[in-house]
Amino acid sequence: MIKILKYSIYDLMRSRWTYVYFAFFLLFTFSLLLLSSDLSRVIISMMNVVLILCPLIATMFGVMYFYNSREFTELLLAQPIKRISIFWGQYLGLASSLSISLLLGIGIPFTFYGLFYSAEILDFLILLINGVALTFIFSGLAFFIALKNENRIRGFGLAIIAWLFFAVIYDGIFLLLLMFFREYPLEQFSLFATLLNPIDLSRILLLLKLDISALMGFSGAVFRQFLGTTLGMLVAGFVLMFWIGLPLWGIRSTALRKDF
Amino acid sequence: MKNKMKWIIISWCHFFIFQVSLQAATLQVCSSCNFSTIEEALKAANDGDVIEIQEGTYFENALVVDKSVHIKGINWPIVDAQEKGEVFTIIASNVTLEGLQIQNIGVSYLKDHSAIRIKRQKNCIIRNNKLFNAFFGIYLERANNCQIYQNEITGAAIEESSSGNAIHAWHCKNLSVSENIVKGHRDGIYFEFVDSSHITKNRSKNNLRYGLHFMFSNDDQYDHNVFENNGAGVAVMFSKKIDMRFNTFQYNWGTASYGLLLKEIYDAKIENNHFSFNTIGINIEGSTRLTYHNNQFKRNGWAIKMAGGCLDNEFTKNNFLSNTLDLVVNSNVNNNSFDGNYWSEYSGYDLDKNGLGDVPHHPVKLFSFIIDRTPESIVLLRSFFIDLLNFAEKVSPVFTPAEVLDNQPLMKPITL
Incomplete structure (x- = not known):
């Protein structure tokens, strides 16, 4: 598995897209930092980008990578290697190379900007952790979709829909439900519904640090009381881990049974 | 002749007054002085006297100041009421009270016990005192032209119903409240029917209800104050x-x-x-x-x-x-x-x-409109979907x- 991981990382390192991704974050973060002197303001802007882009890129890139390296996968399958470790290797290679691009792309400008001497370092770390978690979750999801669908067009379509669902549609339905049932106490429900969507969960974890003034209000109090504590953080971390594990389990069960 | 007599009488009077003012005695209070309690000193004092309270702890309460005296603490003497009620009740004009540490007034649900109360008087100066664990700190009741400055009033309020205000003014005029530090009370500074007064350079923090509270008060000004970490900074009703100028409202x-x-x-x-x-x-x-x-x-x-x-x-x-x-x-x-x-x-x-x-x-924004109707939707703050909604609304306002x-x-x- 380690060997395949290594090859897969080498392969991705040679690919243009990893560099484009890295360069995008580098430029974007640098320009934001140049435009605004308020570090926490920059982190809020970065949050919006990370929450939208990380899942999108991970999904698209994951599907693309899987389909492109299909021949290589078939070649590997012909070798006496444990079947599942081929997929683990490829998945980890993809997710970690995307994560490295993200970490370096955001990390380098912030380090130049004297992040380590500022109070925002914790917020920044949470941003990075969330970005990495989202990358892992959505590249897993992409692999799973690609594995399930031989048809590339269908695979791409499903991947886009999956991203769209978590990034936009879910929140839309959520908001409609909130407005529709607004006569009822909805705090517990909204807390639960947030945990069910990794993008929402990441967003709330960051908001707890950044928009604390607004969340100090009546309806934000539930979130602050739950997620603001160590227990809440642990629960949130556990849920994110669960979200990483879910597609992996799908990949495993599909890959073991699939007839290539 | 008659004129001359008049002059003599006038100059005599002047002389007499001068004499009296020269004679304004300084009464010392300490364990080894003529007066070992503040109460004795107050009894013996005349208008215009200075009562100097030396360092030490005095377990006294219910002290009625009915003469225009200047009460002065040397090296922060402690006056401890041992939770028995009010300490200084000032019922004379032109009283100055300074340099004291007054503490442990005790909570009462029947009376507004306060460390210092001024009742229906004018021109008092309360400065440079430290009040700890007072129910009400300084209570002004129909007092005019008073100056309250550089006091530090620290309460130990836990809930609104069993706590009082640090500086409480009721039916007053021309007060000046400045450079005080008030914390841990119900309201930091409370003004009810107080007109033409000036509150400046105070720090009010960690109060349960309001840092500064105006009720039915007109023509007042407050500036350069800092209100921090109160239930609400300032309430003007x-x-x-x-x-309201140059104030800081934070946290x-x-x-x-x-x-x-x-x-x-x-x-x-x-x-x-x-x-x-x-x-x-x-x-x-x-x-x-x-x-x-x-x-x-x-x-x-x-x-x-x-x-x-x-x-x-x-x-x-x-x-x-x-x-x-x-x-x-x-x-x-x-x-x-x-x-x-x-x-x-x-x-x-x-x-x-x-x-x-x-x-x-x-x-x-459209989102603020949504939050107003469905407060729980604050969960969706800064989500992509909300950004899209806001953008659509911004382009063509329908709801806002x-x-x-x-x-x-x-x-x-x-x-x-």
């Missing part, structure tokens, strides 16, 4: 012509917490204040003819929340920086003006380079009041 956090709460007030001026990190910067209800000028709102949950019945409010040259929501206006009838402010969220352009944006800014807009948004923040 049912008052007219209050000037007033909680489910029902405001930097500044305005309710039924008229003709007030709010200028050069800083509002940062409050759940709600200013909460405005039923307030008319107010001007808001040169204020800075930074990183509040809601910078301004305006309920119905607010007319002729004028916001000019304020900075709105990185608030979660800049403005919520929940009535459709609106003649308040928001022209000429700086909004950090403004995304317009300035082609003619006159420093004013060429497209109007809509400070009320279309007339609430800044026609001349500034391109650069005002330097304050």
Whole structure:
């Protein structure tokens, strides 16, 4: 598995897209930092980008990578290697190379900007952790979709829909439900519904640090009381881990049974 | 002859008065002095005397100051009431009280026990005292022309019902309250029916209810104060012509917490204040003819929340920086003006380079409208979906009041 991981990382390192991704974050973060002197303001802007882009890129890139390296996968399958470790290797290679691009792309400008001497370092770390978690979750999801669908067009379509669902549609339905049932106490429900969507969960974890003034209000109090504590953080971390594990389990069960 | 007699009498009188004032005695209070208790000294004192209380602890309470004396603590003598009730009740004019540490007044649900009470008198000066664990700190009751300054009043309030105010004024005129530090009480400074008074350079923090509270008080001014971490910073209710300048309202956090709460007030001026990190910067209800000028709102949950019945409010040259929501206006009838402010969220352009944006800014977002109706939807703050909704609403306002807009948004923040 380690060997395949290594090859897969080498392969991705040679690919243009990893560099484009890295360069995008580098430029974007640098320009934001140049435009605004308020570090926490920059982190809020970065949050919006990370929450939208990380899942999108991970999904698209994951599907693309899987389909492109299909021949290589078939070649590997012909070798006496444990079947599942081929997929683990490829998945980890993809997710970690995307994560490295993200970490370096955001990390380098912030380090130049004297992040380590500022109070925002914790917020920044949470941003990075969330970005990495989202990358892992959505590249897993992409692999799973690609594995399930031989048809590339269908695979791409499903991947886009999956991203769209978590990034936009879910929140839309959520908001409609909130407005529709607004006569009822909805705090517990909204807390639960947030945990069910990794993008929402990441967003709330960051908001707890950044928009604390607004969340100090009546309806934000539930979130602050739950997620603001160590227990809440642990629960949130556990849920994110669960979200990483879910597609992996799908990949495993599909890959073991699939007839290539 | 008659004239001469008159002169003699007058000069005699002068001489006598002079003599008396020269004779203004200094009474020493200490364990080894003539007077070992403050009570004895007060009894023996005449108008104009100075009572010097030396270092030490005096377990006394119910001290009635009925002469115009100057009570002065040397090296912070401690007057401890042992939770038995009021310490100084001042029922004479021209009394000065300074340099004392008064503590442990004790809570009463029947009487407003206070460390220092001034009853129906004028020209008192209360300065440089330290009050600890007082139920009410300084209580002014129909007192005029009093000066309260450089006191430090620290309470141990746990709940509103069993705590009093640090500085409480009722039916007073021409007070000056300055450079005090008030904390841990119900209200830091409480004004009820207090007119023409001036509150300046105080620090009010960690109070349960309000840092400063006006009720039915007119023509007052407060400036250069800092209100921090109170239930709500300042509440101004049912008052007219209050000037609020150069104050700082910060970290007033909680489910029902405001930097500044305005309710039924008229003709007030709010200028050069800083509002940062409050759940709600200013909460405005039923307030008319107010001007808001040169204020800075930074990183509040809601910078301004305006309920119905607010007319002729004028916001000019304020900075709105990185608030979660800049403005919520929940009535459709609106003649308040928001022209000429700086909004950090403004995304317009300035082609003619006159420093004013060429497209109007809509400070009320669709999302603030949604939150107002469904508070739980705060969960969706800053989500992509909400951003899309806000954008759609901004392009063509349907739900948000279309007339609430800044026609001349500034391109650069005002330097304050």
